[in-house]
Amino acid sequence: MQYKGNSIVKEGKAVQLDDGVYWVGALDPDLRSFDIILNTANGTSYNSYLIEGSEGYALIDTVKAEFADDFFARLESVTDYSKIKAIVLNHLEPDHTGALPELLKRAPQARVYISQRAQSMLKALLKDSSENLEFQVVNTGEQISLGDCTLTFLSTPFLHWPDTQCTYLEEREILFSGDVFGCHFCDGRLFNDKVGDFRFSFDYYYAHIMRPFKKWVLEALDLIDPLDLRIIAPTHGPILRDRPRRYVNHYRELASNSLSGELGTNEKSMIVFYMSSYGNTARMAEAISVGAGSISGVRVSMFDLQGGETEPFVDLIEEADALILGSPTINGDAVKPIWDLLSSLIVVDLKGKVGAAFGSFGWSGEAVRMIEDRLRGLKLRVPQQGLRVKLIPNDEELEDCYNFGKDIASILIGKKKECKVLEFGEL
């Protein structure tokens, strides 16, 4: 329980982070896995904030249900429930709304503020108890006043759910950013200039939670950039009060294409991955790559999955324009490294990239169609019927491979029309 050592977090007490602004969240140092997909080596925190205005209090987010007692005790150390005027929900995921049903009972007069997209989620979350709940939908630029302080809302959808928003406290220049700029890092010293080294956690969180939505990250940063920022107060991990702008800039770097400068301005990138036991699919891969490379404006890279590691390949695919996968059919399926690679792609946005499949087979040849189906499921465009060769490709079949690569490359640069590819069940 490392947070007990130098912790400024005390049981039943709020922590003041600025004039009239309090942390009333909870620490969860024993958590080792979050949302199934993230490892949390030193746990996490659920940060909730209370703002004191001359005309009442606003509460920003709550905590996970199991930590409701900690949260209520901290809240009660600052005010009583009757003075809470506003409950702002920046994000409805249960790690931030677990204590909400009970809070609504204790502070029935408080008005709830949520984003446009949060409405149906809030109803689904509260189910029957939401029937009489009144809430106000807010959009970018809308404000609420607590007398001597003002909250401005920024719509930042998909960071990390469709419902998410950020809330800016004008007079104190504090951004309550929800999961944005957050990380799973539990340290009772709370502030970024006091806690342990959390750089890994920050990037790791971005990579798993924000990365699939990088387009939305950049849109959110456009809203955040013009703000004067003294403190960024996210829902997980350290409160960023020491040079918070660094984290905004770092997000922009993370969300920008880092490799694109390697290619010419109008050059498209195609990546061919394959696996091969007897070299048949490998020969196809080679011919496809040469064919694709014959089209100027397309840069082709080819990799044998057997000699690679998934993580750097995911980085490459994120910035590629076309992804071509080759697998032999083994026991009626594509081989495992292909599926492993495909299942690792959940962290990147693949929508609209061109996809295609090919492979050698012995008698039934299911692999190619199965890969194509998965590529479509991942929202890639599959404009060209996949290419299968029975056993060892001969010269004519290698010529087909060459043309297959050439066709996809031509489609990629808009020089050839896409053909309709049959759905899996239609073959």
Ligand SMILES: Cc1cc2nc3c(=O)[nH]c(=O)nc-3n(C[C@H](O)[C@H](O)[C@H](O)COP(=O)(O)O)c2cc1C
């Ligand atoms: C263990 C094993 C299982 C196989 N299962 C299938 C199968 O279910 N359907 C099929 O069409 N071919 C099957 N094959 C044949 C391969 O797909 C075929 O040999 C192919 O040419 C191998 O290509 P490669 O050299 O690129 O690995 C199987 C081969 C092996 C060794």
Ligand SMILES: [Fe+2]
């Ligand atoms: Fe979340």
Ligand SMILES: [Fe+2]
């Ligand atoms: Fe969260």
